[in-house]
Amino acid sequence: MIYALKNKNGDIGEYYFAYWVTKYFGWPCRLLDIDLGLDAQVEICNPKHNAIGKFIAVQIKSTQSNKKSVSLHLDNLKYWKAMEEPVIVARIINVTKVPEIYWKIVNTKSIDKLIKKAEKSKEKKTTLNFSDNDCLTKEHKEEFRLLPALKNIEKLEAQSKKVNEKFEEGVLPFYDVQEKEYNMNTIGCDDDFIENFDSLCFEMDTVKNCEFFDEIIDNFYDRLIEYPKLVEVFEVYKNLAITYIRSLKHNSKLDVLQRWKEHPYHSDLAYIVNNN
Known part of the structure; x- marks a missing residue:
């Protein structure tokens, strides 16, 4: 049996990548026996x-040359897109001399462009290019730790957009075009307003329960579009709830509090009622 050069370079690259991650990140890196578009799995550890x-x-592509670009097959791209875990492609150049590792996460929203390019290609492949800025260093450890959060940005944005549409349906009737502001006088007091706001509070919770929510907000807030819009509309709705409750007469407010005891409400609404 011939141990082909391609196989040797591939094995060297995989072993080197696992060694590098274990040495410099201090995390486990498991090489996979069966290659179905993935070569390794890195397990993230906390500080x-x-x-x-x-x-x-991880998909690892190794070469003896200093060529940084790699060819990606359509089947692999579709497989990676469907994965919940972040997928990175690691390119190792000069693998038998002084290896250098380059990397990119591929299964974020940008993967759709790669898939389209591969679909148009006769070989059903496309090229992924790396720059000097993509060279893996010890300083990338925290960025690696945040990759699952980065991968979930699209999910948070999709959930935010869906709930934001519901919020807007509830808020827009209270917009006074002449006054150019939101107020309760546009349609009068609605007996179901508290229940409606309560249900929307729970909708907001579903968004905040998105996996890695805190990490996304702390580290990638500048990349969000839909969630900041949602927060703005939610604040409008909350202020309307305060206005509504303050407008209630004493007996009506007691009635609200009585209903409160009979049905558990959301904590945000509980605060509003008990402090107004």
């Missing part, structure tokens, strides 16, 4: 070196 049950999938 105290505890595994947190989050993983990064």
